[in-house]
Amino acid sequence: MGWMESIGEAITYIEKNLTEDLTVDDIAKHVCISPFYFQRGFAMLCGFTVAEYIRKRRLSLAGNDLIYSEQKIIDIALKYGYDSPDSFTKAFLRFHNVTPTAVRKEGALVKSFAPLKVKFSLKGGYTMDYKIIDKDAFTVMGLSRTFKYESAAVDVPKLWQEYFNSGKDRVVCGLYGINMDLEMGGNEFSYMIADNYIPTLEVPEGFITRVIPKHTWAVFPCVGPSAKTIQEINEKIFTEWLPNNKNYEIAEGYNIEMYEDPTKYPNGVEDENYYGEIWIPVRKK
Secondary structure (H helix, E strand, O other): OOHHHHHHHHHHHHHHOOOOOOOHHHHHHHOOOOHHHHHHHHHHHHOOOHHHHHHHHHHHHHHHHHHHOOOOHHHHHHHOOOOOHHHHHHHHHHHHOOOHHHHHHHOOOOOOOOOOOOOOOOOOOOOOOOEEEEEOOEEEEEEEEEEEHHHHHHHHHHHHHHHHHOOHHHOOOOOEEEEEOOOOOOOEEEEEEEEEOOOOOOOOOOOEEEEEOOEEEEEEEEEOOHHHHHHHHHHHHHHHHHHHOOOEEEOOOEEEEEEOOHHHOOOHHHOOOOEEEEEEEEEEO
8 A cells, every 4th residue: 555545544544433542643643654653754744743633623513513413511511522621622722713502502503624635646756965884882962851742833833942941051051952752642742952962971951861772873964054954854764765665664662853053154054055864763664
């Protein structure tokens, strides 16, 4: 089954099971893809995480049920996976901007979130530079936080901004942005802003060290304005390079971004020649 076919089958499976317990592991197993690989690829391709898609679809259907059925609000809440009226009301209000009671009693408007439809298009023929290297284990030092995939697109850049604003870059300049999901499943991952660790230096308060294990790495150069280029290359890795690679597959839940010193470039990280890299641990199939 190709990548696009797998996404299409996953969406069909989700739609058939929206009133059942659904996990990323269940869906990934159904389409025979590792949870980590599936979750990253789904988010890159669809624009939101698996969990976010499921939540929006359930709340959309819950709105329909409030309008077109006589089911009690608590029964609708339980039907779509909410264990209390309060948790359902809060989620419903965030999505629809009205409460379930307002919909039922006052005829308030609700939002519709339609199922995804996979359209097949001709892709490929792309040029993507990369190299395969073997690298011994190495130790990094930095600041670590845990994020949910569904809010990472906002939370990770916010962390970097807060990091630089606080002056912590004078301690750890931020050579690496390291995404770690060692279980390769679930809805959370650890993220580090880090440098190579120098053993003779004391680890400052609030910082930690982490050993990155020995791996074979696929290294992808990223040339251009940093945020845009990193995003584009990541998308190609998970939706084109990995699915179509006959020799290598992802080996462990690391995704490392390496950033050159922006002071070397006239326009910093926004410079058209700014250089970074993405490292993905791989193993032969």
